[in-house]
Amino acid sequence: MSFVVGPFVALCDICQKPCLATVHGSYLEPDDENGPERYLRLASCQECGRGILLTQGVEETMDSRELTPPAVAWPDTTGSVGARVPAPLRREYEQARTCYQARAYTAVAVMVRRTLEGVCAEEGVKRRTLRQSLDTLQEDGKIDKRLVEWAAELRVLGNEGAHYTGSQVSPEDARDALNLAQAFLDYMYTFSTQFEEFKSRRAKRHRKES
Known part of the structure; x- marks a missing residue:
């Protein structure tokens, strides 16, 4: 090692x-x-x-x-994601954080987009475009409309970073991209899981009391 x-x-x-x-x-x-x-x-x-x-x-x-x-x-300088986020997605996100710490802001946008692609892959969704995959996640009830809007903006920023246009991703956009990606991952794999566990515990308690 x-x-x-x-x-x-x-x-x-x-x-x-x-x-x-x-x-x-x-x-x-x-x-x-x-x-x-x-x-x-x-x-x-x-x-x-x-x-x-x-x-x-x-x-x-x-x-x-x-x-x-x-x-x-x-x-x-940027947040980390919860331990319940799948390891492959944590690696993608941590690489995005490393790029931010190295001030490689355009690379941050690309890595954040890869993270979104990874979420779709982890959920078994692979459509022709990332936007279509995200829409499928919404149709399946795994993410809501607001998260789709967040992800769509991150996707566009990632597209801008992946293609040579003569312009660079700003530090502010890179930081916002990381924060939104963190919120997206934690919503998908931390908060949603905790909420389901909360509901399950309450349901078991009610069954015992009835």
């Missing part, structure tokens, strides 16, 4: 630019109901001295265990 042990380049929230950071210690967070296994590394910016928390996920393969590329978990 590729561990980050020496100085590495990270986007410092104080310096507002990529800086060298020094690792001071690490901790292996176990795989449990709160989330998947990952390595946390405490570091500091070599320019301003402020603390940085680096995270690397652990991926199981047929022959080995591999670490995902390092990403800054704190200070948290």
Whole structure:
């Protein structure tokens, strides 16, 4: 596995630019109901001295265990998604966050679009276009009209990022894309699941009382 042990380049929230950071210690967070296994590394910016928390996920393969590329978990310039989001979608979203931290804003838009495509694939929907797939999710009752509108805007932004037009995706659009993608994933896989579990518990309680 590729561990980050020496100085590495990270986007410092104080310096507002990529800086060298020094690792001071690490901790292996176990795989449990709160989330998947990952390595946390405490570091500091070599320019301003402020603390940085680096995270690397652990991926199981047929022959080995591999670490995902390092990403800054704190200070948290963009939100992370819940542990109930399927691992392939978390990887796509985390790559989008990594692009944002590297200030590759056009790449953020492309990765967010890939995340939407991944949601459709995870739900077994594959139409000719992404918009048609999203409409199918709505028809199946898996997402509501507002989420379709969010996803449609993210899809258009992703299209703009994927094609050479001479213009770049702005930092504000990239950040909004990440925030909307986070909300989309958490609605699909965290909040909806929690609501169904809530209804199930109430139904069981009512059956026992009746």
